[in-house]
Amino acid sequence: MKTLSIADADLAWDADLTVLRGVTVEARPGQILAVTGTSGAGKTTLLSAMAGLLTPARGEVLVDGERLTNRDQAVKLGVVLIPQDNGLAAILTAAENISVAVIATGGTAAEARRRTAEALEPLGLSGQANQLIEELSGGQQQRTAIARGLALQGDILLADEITSELDAANRQRVMELLRAEAARGAAVVFATHDPEAAAACDRELHLGDGEAIWVRN
């Protein structure tokens, strides 16, 4: 399993507007790291850098010592991102969205079928497997995106506000599933507004005023 680390990096989408300065963080195997902060504080920005989608303006993102330069490389290194906007293909079914992702990351068709069923079941979506994404509720879509992320069995799992549309029982279930990912050995990073969810994580990095401050490390 792998460790993701960032040392004293500046993160910016535009050269003239730095979102976060001097970020130092390590995501370790077996742990869930909460990334908290108000809307616009930079949670998605930090997870985008960790996913290989955003190259730091200064400093670098390392996965087991290898510098991330793009998303394809990050995928090959086992960095899985569950994005805030779910990123699902609306005209495919829930099962197809997951199976396609498993096959794209090297799984066989048989593995894709098995892992898809295994990922949908604990999220209460077995009955929705063959429904189109555009026919599902917002919460069901969010759970499908989580199932897809879990089915990929990454070394680093980045979860961006993945419980925002869920009821209390489903939020609890998702926390249990993230805990199971950590127990499998993954380094889990969970961006959240929810103080209760952050409290259930092992460590907490808080973003505010353009800086990242450790609340618990």
Ligand SMILES: Nc1ncnc2c1ncn2[C@@H]1O[C@H](COP(=O)(O)OP(=O)(O)OP(=O)(O)O)[C@@H](O)[C@H]1O
């Ligand atoms: N893909 C992107 N392209 C350009 N700018 C972006 C992108 N994503 C975020 N930003 C900008 O980065 C800044 C921080 O936003 P970010 O989405 O990282 O905050 P956040 O903490 O995730 O907020 P929220 O809780 O509302 O999702 C904002 O000014 C935002 O407009």
